Amino acid sequence: MNVITLVTDNHAGVLADVTELLAQAGVNIETIDASRVRDWAVIGLEVNDYAAALHALRGGPFTAFTSNILLVCIDDKPGALARVARILKDGDIDVGTLRIVGRDDACVLVALSANEHTKAAHLLRDVVVPRPAA
Numbered sequence: 001m002n003v004i005t006l007v008t009d010n011h012a013g014v015l016a017d018v019t020e021l022l023a024q025a026g027v028n029i030e031t032i033d034a035s036r037v038r039d040w041a042v043i044g045l046e047v048n049d050y051a052a053a054l055h056a057l058r059g060g061p062f063t064a065f066t067s068n069i070l071l072v073c074i075d076d077k078p079g080a081l082a083r084v085a086r087i088l089k090d091g092d093i094d095v096g097t098l099r100i101v102g103r104d105d106a107c108v109l110v111a112l113s114a115n116e117h118t119k120a121a122h123l124l125r126d127v128v129v130p131r132p133a134a
Contacts, residue, residue: 002050003111005065005097006057010041018043018062025049025056033099044099067096068117071129073107081110084124088114091123 008014015034022029026049033044047053050066057064074080088095096113103109109129114120121128 002046003067003069003097003113004045004047004050004053004057005067006041006043006045006062007065008041008043008062010036010039014041015043017060018045018057021056021060022047022053025052027053027056031101033101044097067113069097069111069113070117070121070124071101072110072112072124072127073129074110074127076103076108080108084110084127087123088120091119093120093123 006018019029019032022045028048029045030048031044031046035042045053054064054066072084074084085095094115096115098110098112101109101111112120
């Protein structure tokens, strides 16, 4: 799964600006996560048309970053995320982003990006959610 992260100055209407720009490009937003960090708005997006979204956003007033994300399924109990973090630390993996994206009775879904994506996927192979076949 690929995630687009936007960083822009935080102002009233920033979400309207982003979502309208994507709508004009015919891009459907599948997930969105927005937060304020000091004076910036940080918005994480998963969309149905990654290339079209990047083209639209980079043509606007935004700084857009992309990253390849691992989706892992961990137990919903204390220490489960610490176990994942320890595995990555012991493997000398630097985590770029980490976000809990959902939970159900079976697990907590965590999306993360790492400096060494393939190595992180190997180390976390027991909890990585396999990508659907294309």
